[in-house]
Amino acid sequence: MxxxxxxxxxxxxxxxxxxxxxxxxxxxxxxxxFSILLLLGTALNIAILLKVKxxxxxxxxxxxxxxxxxxxxSLTK
Amino acid sequence: MEKEIISSRQxxxxxxxxxxxxxxxxxxxxxTSEAKQDAWIAAIIGVVISLPILKLFVALGNKTPTLTFVxxxxxxxxxxxxxxxxxxxxxICLLSAGELxxxxxxxxxxxxxxxxxxxxxxxxxxxIIIYAAFLxxxxxxxxxxxxFAIFLLILFFFVVFIAPSIQIxxxxxxxxxxxxxxxxxxxxxxxxxxxxxxxxxxxxxxAVNVQxxxxxxxxxxAILGGIVLIxxxxxxxxxxxxxNTASRTFPSYALAQRISIGxxxxxxxxxxxxMWIITIFIRTFMYFYASVIGIAQLxxxxxxxxxxxxxxxxxxxLSQIVHPNIIHSDIYNRDxxxxxxxxxxxxxxxVLLLVAKIRxxxxxxxxxTQCISSTQNENGSTNGNTTQSQSTSNGSNVSQHESSSNxxxxxxxxxxxxNNDSSAQNANNSNNTISTQSDCNSNDGNxxxxxxxxxxxxxxxxxxxSNNENSTLSESNSTAENxxxxxxxxxxxxxxxxxxxxxxxxxxxxNGKSPxx
Numbered sequence: 239m240x241x242x243x244x245x246x247x248x249x250x251x252x253x254x255x256x257x258x259x260x261x262x263x264x265x266x267x268x269x270x271x272f273s274i275l276l277l278l279g280t281a282l283n284i285a286i287l288l289k290v291k292x293x294x295x296x297x298x299x300x301x302x303x304x305x306x307x308x309x310x311x312s313l314t315k
Numbered sequence: 316m317e318k319e320i321i322s323s324r325q326x327x328x329x330x331x332x333x334x335x336x337x338x339x340x341x342x343x344x345x346x347t348s349e350a351k352q353d354a355w356i357a358a359i360i361g362v363v364i365s366l367p368i369l370k371l372f373v374a375l376g377n378k379t380p381t382l383t384f385v386x387x388x389x390x391x392x393x394x395x396x397x398x399x400x401x402x403x404x405x406x407i408c409l410l411s412a413g414e415l416x417x418x419x420x421x422x423x424x425x426x427x428x429x430x431x432x433x434x435x436x437x438x439x440x441x442x443i444i445i446y447a448a449f450l451x452x453x454x455x456x457x458x459x460x461x462x463f464a465i466f467l468l469i470l471f472f473f474v475v476f477i478a479p480s481i482q483i484x485x486x487x488x489x490x491x492x493x494x495x496x497x498x499x500x501x502x503x504x505x506x507x508x509x510x511x512x513x514x515x516x517x518x519x520x521x522a523v524n525v526q527x528x529x530x531x532x533x534x535x536x537a538i539l540g541g542i543v544l545i546x547x548x549x550x551x552x553x554x555x556x557x558x559n560t561a562s563r564t565f566p567s568y569a570l571a572q573r574i575s576i577g578x579x580x581x582x583x584x585x586x587x588x589x590m591w592i593i594t595i596f597i598r599t600f601m602y603f604y605a606s607v608i609g610i611a612q613l614x615x616x617x618x619x620x621x622x623x624x625x626x627x628x629x630x631x632x633l634s635q636i637v638h639p640n641i642i643h644s645d646i647y648n649r650d651x652x653x654x655x656x657x658x659x660x661x662x663x664x665x666v667l668l669l670v671a672k673i674r675x676x677x678x679x680x681x682x683x684t685q686c687i688s689s690t691q692n693e694n695g696s697t698n699g700n701t702t703q704s705q706s707t708s709n710g711s712n713v714s715q716h717e718s719s720s721n722x723x724x725x726x727x728x729x730x731x732x733x734n735n736d737s738s739a740q741n742a743n744n745s746n747n748t749i750s751t752q753s754d755c756n757s758n759d760g761n762x763x764x765x766x767x768x769x770x771x772x773x774x775x776x777x778x779x780x781s782n783n784e785n786s787t788l789s790e791s792n793s794t795a796e797n798x799x800x801x802x803x804x805x806x807x808x809x810x811x812x813x814x815x816x817x818x819x820x821x822x823x824x825x826n827g828k829s830p831x832x
Contacts, residue, residue, distance in 0.1 A: 249628070252624045252625070256621045256624075260621070265616075267614060267615070267616065268616050268618075268621065271610070271614050271616065271622070272621050272622065272625060275610075275622060275625035275626060275629065276624070276625040276628070278625070278629055279625045279626070279627075279628025279629040279631075279632060280628065282628070282629060282632030282633070282636075283628055283631065283632045285632075286434075286632055286635045286636065292636045293636075294636055294637050294638065294639060294643070295410060295633070295636070295637065296410065296414075296637050296638070296643075296647050296651070299410075299651060299655055300647060300650070300651045303651050303654045303655055303658075304650075304651070306654050307650050307651065307654055310654075314495055314498070314499075
């Protein structure tokens with residue numbers, strides 16, 4: 239729990255360090271993308287620290303490519 | 316965003332260490348598990364096969380000399396499909412960066428500090444990666460030069476110290492494996508060794524100062540990296556034996572544990588581990604940097620630096636979830652990764668190259684037409700380089716100069732090397748008195764000049780023939796208006812390039828020469 243708060247503090251510091259300069263330069267697109275990525279990263283890290291089970295993104299890739307792999311293996315047999 | 320340029324020698328070193336990468340740790344096991352004692356043959360064939368792959372990457376790089384791989388996607392395939400494939404490429408980079416952080420964590424946990432959670436190692440390592448990415452590719456390239464010396468030293472001692480424990484009967488019988496398992500071994504080898512080199516296309520044509528010698532560096536670096544891998548694979552078969560090598564997770568580390576010189580010099584495997592920590596650092600950084608630059612260019616953000624921190628957090632998180640255990644990672648690297656990497660790292664560049672051929676996209680023509688666009692500086696900085704690398708491009712450049720200036724003298728000089736070209740361009744700029752273009756043009760000329768200065772020095776370092784050409788042509792260059800111009804430009808070149816260590820000495824060389832002409 240403490241670590242989750244720590245992560246939140248780090249993210250807040252990063253956000254406060256960068257977003258004002260974007261605002262000054264009127265880079266709305268940068269703010270949006272920066273915030274999305276930062277939210278993703280924070281959520282991911284907090285979920286890991288709270289030991290939430292997250293499926294590996296590579297499982298999805300394995301699922302997509304396993305038919306091709308099976309086909310190649312069947313060719314060589 | 317300021318343009319960051321690395322020298323071709325630094326690029327060669329990055330290629331070398333990048334192609335070794337994680338492969339040095341895990342490749343002996345995955346190759347040996349299929350090909351048994353013939354794994355070294357599979358490795359040699361794999362290195363030979365990767366040469367046409369390198370040729371493919373270089374050909375694609377020459378098509379779009381000023382763009383990174385992600386930008387090339389959008390330019391060649393159009394906005395919609397290009398975005399689609401570029402997202403795929405950025406995704407594979409991001410996932411691989413997370414995977415490599417996982418590797419460094421699991422390696423330290425299983426072999427050196429079993430009580431510490433992998434998160435700690437991944438966190439420390441990601442701090443280094445984030446810091447390096449924040450400082451930029453130039454600083455990273457210089458650090459790679461320093462690390463390369465350490466790497467070579469450790470590799471040398473590694474090979475020398477392990478040599479006494481070689482047992483030649485481990486490798487016999489030779490050529491016994493069936494063709495099928497040899498084929499699978501080769502696939503695994505090149506999928507870890509040469510497929511990921513496409514990531515270097517994010518920096519190869521656009522951020523390297525001399526393209527011709529960088530191409531050479533591309534080949535040399537990859538081949539030397541392959542030789543290092545062949546050496547490591549052969550040594551682990553010779554010392555550990557094929558069955559032992561195949562059953563280990565990290566055979567190179569087990570190999571280092573075998574070092575024992577007269578029962579006195581032993582247990583130095585942690586020092587040897589510095590070798591793959593260096594290469595993994597280089598490879599993780601390149602993946603991470605490619606994904607940062609890729610996302611910035613996908614979303615058309617000018618400054619990529621702010622994205623580093625959020626993405627650093629994401630790869631840190633990814634490193635904890637990509638593989639629940641080492642079995643998962645083994646299966647993934649054996650079955651899925653070759654196909655995944657083949658589609659995004661070989662098929663995609665091949666498609667890009669074919670489409671570029673069909674659509675007749677040639678990098679240099681693109682440069683000339685894009686002169687007014689916002690990426691002016693970038694185009695200008697590599698303009699001289701491209702003319703140097705491709706002889707056909709000279710034709711188009713000549714025609715451009717003819718149209719832009721009425722100075723017949725310049726056009727006749729133009730057919731030469733990049734040095735000549737850039738000086739001619741400067742002369743053009745001095746002739747041009749159009750107010751709207753003068754700003755961008757002078758910028759352009761300066762950029763070309765300063766970069767071609769450092770180019771010139773580098774080229775003369777590597778190939779003497781091009782140097783000759785330069786000097787002969789610059790003799791014909793001696794018009795009254797060119798000499799003072801080139802001198803002043805040399806000065807600016809010196810001041811701008813002062814912080815890069817390679818560009819410095821050639822510049823001062825040239826400065827000394829230029830009043831003589």
